[in-house]
Amino acid sequence: MGWTYVLWCLCLSASECWQLASTETVMHGKVQSPQYPQPYLPNLQKEWDLCVPEGYQIELSLTHLDIKPSMGCYQDSLTVVHDQKVLGKFCGQENPGKQSIFSQDNRLTLIFQTSDSTAELQQHIGFSATYKAIDIDECSEQDPGDGSGPLCSQICINTPGSYYCSCHNGYKLHLDQHTCLSSCGGCIFDKREGRLSSPGYPDPSPPFLSCKYIISVEPRFIVTLNFTDNFHIESVDTQQGPRCLHHWLQVTIPDREPMKLCGAKSPGLIATNSSTVRLDYHTDNEGLSLGWRFDYSTNEVKCPFPGNVAKGRVTPVLTEYFFRYNIFVTCKPGHRLMMNGRELKTFSAMCQSDGQWHLPLPECQIIDCGEPKPLLNGGVTFLTGFQNQYRSVVQYHCNEPFYSLPKGVDVFTCKADGKWRSNHTDVSNTTPTCIPVCGQPTKLISTYQRTVGSSEAVNTIPWHVLLSIDGHRAGGTVIADRWIMTAAHALTYNGNVVSNESLRIYIGLTDVTNLQSSPVLAASIHIHPEYNNPNFLDFNNDIALIKLQDPITFNSSIMPICLPAEGATYVTDMIGLVSGFGLAGEQLISANKLKYVHLLVVEQEMCRSAVEKLKKATDNYNFPSLTNNTFCAGVPEGGKDSCHGDSGSPLAVRDEGRFWAAGIVSWGADCGAPGTYGVYTKVSNYLDWINKTMKEN
Numbered sequence: 001m002g003w004t005y006v007l008w009c010l011c012l013s014a015s016e017c018w019q020l021a022s023t024e025t026v027m028h029g030k031v032q033s034p035q036y037p038q039p040y041l042p043n044l045q046k047e048w049d050l051c052v053p054e055g056y057q058i059e060l061s062l063t064h065l066d067i068k069p070s071m072g073c074y075q076d077s078l079t080v081v082h083d084q085k086v087l088g089k090f091c092g093q094e095n096p097g098k099q100s101i102f103s104q105d106n107r108l109t110l111i112f113q114t115s116d117s118t119a120e121l122q123q124h125i126g127f128s129a130t131y132k133a134i135d136i137d138e139c140s141e142q143d144p145g146d147g148s149g150p151l152c153s154q155i156c157i158n159t160p161g162s163y164y165c166s167c168h169n170g171y172k173l174h175l176d177q178h179t180c181l182s183s184c185g186g187c188i189f190d191k192r193e194g195r196l197s198s199p200g201y202p203d204p205s206p207p208f209l210s211c212k213y214i215i216s217v218e219p220r221f222i223v224t225l226n227f228t229d230n231f232h233i234e235s236v237d238t239q240q241g242p243r244c245l246h247h248w249l250q251v252t253i254p255d256r257e258p259m260k261l262c263g264a265k266s267p268g269l270i271a272t273n274s275s276t277v278r279l280d281y282h283t284d285n286e287g288l289s290l291g292w293r294f295d296y297s298t299n300e301v302k303c304p305f306p307g308n309v310a311k312g313r314v315t316p317v318l319t320e321y322f323f324r325y326n327i328f329v330t331c332k333p334g335h336r337l338m339m340n341g342r343e344l345k346t347f348s349a350m351c352q353s354d355g356q357w358h359l360p361l362p363e364c365q366i367i368d369c370g371e372p373k374p375l376l377n378g379g380v381t382f383l384t385g386f387q388n389q390y391r392s393v394v395q396y397h398c399n400e401p402f403y404s405l406p407k408g409v410d411v412f413t414c415k416a417d418g419k420w421r422s423n424h425t426d427v428s429n430t431t432p433t434c435i436p437v438c439g440q441p442t443k444l445i446s447t448y449q450r451t452v453g454s455s456e457a458v459n460t461i462p463w464h465v466l467l468s469i470d471g472h473r474a475g476g477t478v479i480a481d482r483w484i485m486t487a488a489h490a491l492t493y494n495g496n497v498v499s500n501e502s503l504r505i506y507i508g509l510t511d512v513t514n515l516q517s518s519p520v521l522a523a524s525i526h527i528h529p530e531y532n533n534p535n536f537l538d539f540n541n542d543i544a545l546i547k548l549q550d551p552i553t554f555n556s557s558i559m560p561i562c563l564p565a566e567g568a569t570y571v572t573d574m575i576g577l578v579s580g581f582g583l584a585g586e587q588l589i590s591a592n593k594l595k596y597v598h599l600l601v602v603e604q605e606m607c608r609s610a611v612e613k614l615k616k617a618t619d620n621y622n623f624p625s626l627t628n629n630t631f632c633a634g635v636p637e638g639g640k641d642s643c644h645g646d647s648g649s650p651l652a653v654r655d656e657g658r659f660w661a662a663g664i665v666s667w668g669a670d671c672g673a674p675g676t677y678g679v680y681t682k683v684s685n686y687l688d689w690i691n692k693t694m695k696e697n
């Protein structure tokens with residue numbers, strides 16, 4: 001007995017279905033007690049595991065039963081077991097043939113057991129049974145009520161040995177082969193208005209929905225959703241308020257966070273401000289949503305009224321600004337377009353599909369011309385306006401009386417282009433220059449003396465310059481802020497031009513005893529190119545210019561003299577003012593103070609005969625010749641005259657209140673004797689050369 005029991009245990013544990021393992025699955029069969037129809041033996045324990053294909057159940061029919069009866073079949077019995085549950089225990093001779101026993105699935109176990117208490121030989125022959133496989137109707141099974149739901153969410157179709165699920169129209173079977181999903185949504189709504197609702201609305205929404213709807217109209221329209229009050233989407237109340245955990249309607253607008261709608265409160269109107277809206281309706285089998293419906297409508301995209309720009313104009317002015325309309329901003333004259341601290345050439349903004357202007361309005365900022373440029377030897381004063389802004393007016397002035405501005409170029413206005421401009425067209429955008437006043441000393445020598453005699457000359461001859469070349473003195477004339485005019489012979493020595501380092505230039509000086517005042521420095525020396533005087537007999541073109549390293553600032557003690565006007569005439573008896581530190585009368589030592597003398601221009605012929613006379617008197621001593629580039633001046637009676645120390649000094653002539661440089665002291669003979677004259681370079685013959693030299697250097 002122990003042996004068979006062990007076998008039974010092995011069978012249960014080792015094989016789910018022994019018939020499956022050993023034979024083909026069978027659809028029917030027969031089971032009989034051992035030796036049937038001979039009487040069975042005592043001490044039997046026999047077991048059959050019946051097995052049919054899956055999806056079937058077993059119908060067992062006892063065709064014949066003859067087992068020794070005992071109370072409760074306690075001695076001999078046939079037991080039908082399924083899944084360790086006893087379906088029936090049989091003994092005796094009752095014929096249960098009319099009643100079949102059904103297994104719940106495709107397996108059934110029969111156990112035939114006999115006892116050894118049967119001492120006497122008995123005639124019971126056991127049992128005979130048939131079984132067959134019967135298709136299970138899975139579809140008729142009850143919902144187990146464990147939350148897993150019915151076998152099929154919609155339609156169940158039984159098949160021999162199996163079943164399958166199917167769905168109503170408009171639904172699709174989910175991959176789990178069990179649930180039906182609504183094949184809702186999926187299409188694009190492109191009409192300008194329409195209506196959408198949850199599947200089945202106003203019925204509750206089926207579970208497992210995953211519906212997608214897209215509303216997409218032309219970009220110049222925006223979509224507005226208008227939900228009805230009957231709105232219900234299952235939500236879960238949390239501490240943070242209702243949350244769309246299982247069901248939701250998600251509204252997605254491009255470039256914005258999607259929003260999930262749920263709960264029992266209708267969202268009402270939703271202005272999407274977009275021409276495209278996507279909706280995703282999702283349900284699962286948790287809870288129930290009663291559904292929703294909305295009408296959508298569209299409006300043409302409109303941008304808000306753009307507003308105004310102070311000191312500017314926004315165009316065009318319309319009652320409504322639709323999608324893709326452009327606006328432009330221009331500023332009033334004197335203002336410029338500014339945005340984020342940067343100047344714009346032009347500005348336009350377009351109405352975007354979201355109903356917003358693509359740029360905010362710029363500002364119109366008043367033009368600021370900045371500080372007017374300072375004026376050398378002058379200044380600037382504000383006439384009108386504010387902080388150098390547009391239309392401010394300034395006036396330049398020069399340091400009078402030493403500098404002057406040409407008429408009409410002194411007033412500058414801050415113009416719309418951000419520049420200070422004069423309304424004098426020729427100088428419109430250049431700052432004016434202060435022009436030195438020439439030939440007008442602040443102090444005049446009181447009278448024109450016809451008598452000869454040197455007098456002191458403080459501030460009356462401010463153009464006079466003292467040159468010191470290796471200890472030799474010479475004179476010169478200031479003709480411009482960087483230029484000194486003198487005689488060529490004063491700057492040459494043995495045919496060579498002196499070096500500019502050996503040249504000391506003292507300006508504004510009337511007393512040489514204060515030679516401590518520092519000289520100004522020469523930048524370059526320019527001898528007239530045709531000056532050629534190796535033997536001191538040819539003083540033709542005796543003129544030179546010195547360029548200074550730094551410009552002179554003029555004041556009452558230093559001022560330039562004017563150059564001769566073009567075509568200036570030298571008439572006989574014209575009065576010339578000769579100045580110099582060498583005017584010492586009979587004494588041949590240099591004077592320490594600047595002196596002057598008034599001389600008369602002498603007729604060229606009279607001068608020539610005077611030179612001839614002197615030649616004879618001195619035994620044909622060689623004198624330089626007079627040329628058309630020289631003229632003579634002096635007094636017939638003789639006396640104080642220009643002498644050697646004054647080479648290069650000016651002979652100034654006053655005309656219409658201004659002194660001009662008529663001559664340069666060149667040479668003379670028998671200084672101060674009666675009937676002799678000084679010879680001067682005729683400056684008016686050199687205007688071109690002076691002009692050219694000053695321009696080119």
Ligand SMILES: *[C@@H]1O[C@H](CO)[C@@H](O)[C@H](O)[C@H]1NC(C)=O
Pocket residue numbers: 226227228269
């Ligand atoms: C929204 O729809 C309701 C009817 O459902 C209607 O009365 C209402 O005027 C609509 N609102 C708008 C702004 O269209």
Ligand SMILES: *[C@@H]1O[C@H](CO)[C@@H](O)[C@H](O)[C@H]1NC(C)=O
Pocket residue numbers: 253271272273
């Ligand atoms: C649409 O624009 C209006 C007005 O500018 C605004 O109040 C509303 O919040 C916008 N809608 C969305 C969804 O951004």
Ligand SMILES: *[C@@H]1O[C@H](CO)[C@@H](O)[C@H](O)[C@H]1NC(C)=O
Pocket residue numbers: 408411423424
């Ligand atoms: C320059 O223009 C201003 C105003 O524009 C005027 O008052 C002034 O007279 C003008 N000056 C000249 C020199 O034209």
Ligand SMILES: *[C@@H]1O[C@H](CO)[C@@H](O)[C@H](O)[C@H]1NC(C)=O
Pocket residue numbers: 499500501522523524525526
């Ligand atoms: C001196 O003069 C010469 C020519 O005259 C010029 O080239 C040179 O630069 C000058 N030197 C200085 C130090 O100014």
Ligand SMILES: *[C@@H]1O[C@H](CO)[C@@H](O)[C@H](O)[C@H]1NC(C)=O
Pocket residue numbers: 508553554555556557558
């Ligand atoms: C003129 O200017 C010179 C040098 O620039 C200076 O030494 C002199 O003192 C000034 N004279 C007057 C009267 O200002």
Ligand SMILES: *[C@@H]1O[C@H](CO)[C@@H](O)[C@H](O)[C@H]1NC(C)=O
Pocket residue numbers: 628
């Ligand atoms: C000087 O001028 C006179 C008259 O103006 C003229 O006849 C003569 O040829 C000139 N001499 C020279 C060297 O140019």
Ligand SMILES: *[C@@H]1O[C@H](CO)[C@@H](O)[C@H](O)[C@H]1NC(C)=O
Pocket residue numbers: 566687688691695
């Ligand atoms: C000197 O040059 C200026 C231009 O630089 C000109 O206007 C002027 O007429 C010239 N003067 C003479 C005398 O050549």
